[in-house]
Amino acid sequence: MREHIDNNARIGTKAVWGGEKDFRVFGATQVPVVLSVAYDYSDVDEWQEVALGNKPGYTYNRMSNPTVRAMEEKVRLLEEAEEAIAFSSGMAAISSALYTFLRPGDRVVSVKDTYGGTNKIFTEFLPQIHVETVLCNTGDHEEIEREIAKGCNVLYLESPTNPTLKITDIERLAKAAKAVGALVMVDNTFATPINQNPLKLGVDLVIHSATKFLSGHADVLGGVVCGSAALMEKVYHYREIHGANLDPWAAYLILRGMKTLKLRVRQQAQSAMEIARFLQKHPLVESVNYPGLETHPHHDIAKKQMNGFGGILSVVLKGEMETIKLLLPRLQYANRAGNLGAVETIYGPARTTSHVECTLEERRALGISEGLLRISVGIEDTEDLIADLSQALAYVESQMPLSIHNL
Ligand code: PLP
Numbered sequence: 001m002r003e004h005i006d007n008n009a010r011i012g013t014k015a016v017w018g019g020e021k022d023f024r025v026f027g028a029t030q031v032p033v034v035l036s037v038a039y040d041y042s043d044v045d046e047w048q049e050v051a052l053g054n055k056p057g058y059t060y061n062r063m064s065n066p067t068v069r070a071m072e073e074k075v076r077l078l079e080e081a082e083e084a085i086a087f088s089s090g091m092a093a094i095s096s097a098l099y100t101f102l103r104p105g106d107r108v109v110s111v112k113d114t115y116g117g118t119n120k121i122f123t124e125f126l127p128q129i130h131v132e133t134v135l136c137n138t139g140d141h142e143e144i145e146r147e148i149a150k151g152c153n154v155l156y157l158e159s160p161t162n163p164t165l166k167i168t169d170i171e172r173l174a175k176a177a178k179a180v181g182a183l184v185m186v187d188n189t190f191a192t193p194i195n196q197n198p199l200k201l202g203v204d205l206v207i208h209s210a211t212k213f214l215s216g217h218a219d220v221l222g223g224v225v226c227g228s229a230a231l232m233e234k235v236y237h238y239r240e241i242h243g244a245n246l247d248p249w250a251a252y253l254i255l256r257g258m259k260t261l262k263l264r265v266r267q268q269a270q271s272a273m274e275i276a277r278f279l280q281k282h283p284l285v286e287s288v289n290y291p292g293l294e295t296h297p298h299h300d301i302a303k304k305q306m307n308g309f310g311g312i313l314s315v316v317l318k319g320e321m322e323t324i325k326l327l328l329p330r331l332q333y334a335n336r337a338g339n340l341g342a343v344e345t346i347y348g349p350a351r352t353t354s355h356v357e358c359t360l361e362e363r364r365a366l367g368i369s370e371g372l373l374r375i376s377v378g379i380e381d382t383e384d385l386i387a388d389l390s391q392a393l394a395y396v397e398s399q400m401p402l403s404i405h406n407l
Helices: 011-017 044-051 066-079 090-101 116-129 141-149 170-179 229-242 248-258 261-280 299-305 320-330 360-365 382-399 402-406
Strands: 083-087 107-111 132-136 154-158 183-187 205-209 223-227 285-289 312-317 346-349 372-376
Touching: 011 066, 011 261, 066 083, 066 223, 066 248, 083 090, 083 229, 090 116, 090 154, 090 183, 090 205, 090 223, 090 229, 107 116, 107 141, 116 132, 116 154, 132 141, 141 170, 154 170, 170 183, 223 229, 261 285, 261 312, 261 382, 312 320, 320 346, 320 382
Parallel strands: 107 132, 107 154, 154 183, 183 205
Antiparallel strands: 083 223, 205 223, 285 312, 312 372, 346 372
16 A cells, blocks of 8 residues: 655655555544454455465554554655565664575674664674674774775664764765675664655665654654665565564554654754753863764764754763762753653663663773763753753762862
8 A cells, every 4th residue: 555645745744644544444533553463354365365465455463464554654755765664673673674684604894883782783693693793983984985895795874873973974885885785774763764864875774763753752662674665575574474563552652653753853953952062061071972063073974964963962971970870860851761762851871771781891892981971852942951951960060079170
C-alpha cells in the first residue's frame, strides 16, 4: 500500500498525515492498534498468495502488522526512502542492519564515537563472526578514507555522535565507500529526518532509534531502518526470521509522537543553541559540544549537510564527577536519565548513559571525559531552562573549593 499524500507536501505535513490513510477503519481519524497476532483467510489460495508475498496483506505479526506498517510508512515518507522496516529497539535495528549484510571475512569501517551499544557490536560481537572492524578517529576524514580504500564492505557512520556531537562529512565519505563497493549506513537518531536526510547524501541505509526524537515522549522503545526496496527486502527477511519486531502498541505511540516531530525538533534546537552559548561563558565549563556553535571544529560541515543543529549538546565540566554529582540533584526541570530526545529536558553523564557498557579505560581511549554531561533539551521555555541551569551551577560553585575555578 502506498500513501495518498501529495508528493510535494512539506516535511511537517508529512509528519502529520503521512502513512495513515490506508490504515484507518470505520471512518476513524486515527490509526487503530491492531493486536491480532494472526489473520483469518477463508480462501486458502489468497492466504497462500499473501503468505508468499505475492499479494498485499497480513498473515502473522512477525511478518507484518497494520499499525506497524502505518508507522513504517510515516518514517519512509520523512526519510524519502523506498522502504522502511521497524524494529523493537534502536539496537535491534542497528544489529539487524549489520548482520543482514555482513559475512565472515568482511571488513567494517566506522568511527570511535558511535553510541556505546553500537561500539560494543563492533568491538565484542562482530569479531566473534570474524568480521574485522576498524574504528577511526571521528573527525579525521583522511584516516577514514584511507581505511575505506584498504577494503571495506560496510561504512557505518553516526553524525552527530552520541555524546560528543562530532560531525562527519557524510557525502564525502559515502562517495569514498561507493568507490570500493561498500554499503553505507548512517545512524540518524540525533539529527532526525527534520534536520538531515542521509539518503540524499549518497547513503544506502538510514537507521533510527525511534525511542528518541521520533516518538519524543520517552515512553516507548523502537527502531527503524530505511533504504531502497531491494536492500530493505533483505532487512525485512532478516527481521521476519530473527523476530525483533516492533509491538503494535509501541508502533502506535511512535506514530502519534511523530506528528509533532517538526515542532519539537525546532523548539529543542533553538533552546539547545541558547543553552550552548550560555554554558560556553560559564566559569565551571571546560568545553561545550554543539554543532551549531561557530567554534565547533566541523560547524561548516554541519551547516552544509544539516537543516538544523538538533536538540542535544554536551558539556565538559571542571571538577568532573564531583561537579556532576553536586549539579544534577539541584536541577528542577530535568530528568536525570539514560534517554534522550523527549519533551522533557534530560541530563545524563556518559559514564551512566551512552557509555555505561565501557570501562573507564575504554572511555578514556574514546576521548570521553568523566566530566562529560549530555543535555537533551526538551520543549520547555528556553528562559526557564537557562535559569534552572544557572541556579544549579551557582550552587555547585558555592560548594566547591576556589581552586576548581582555576582548573
Ligand atoms: N543510536 C543512538 C544514536 C542512540 O543514542 C541510541 C540510544 O541511546 C541507540 C542508537 C540505541 O537505541 P535503543 O535504546 O532504542 O536501542
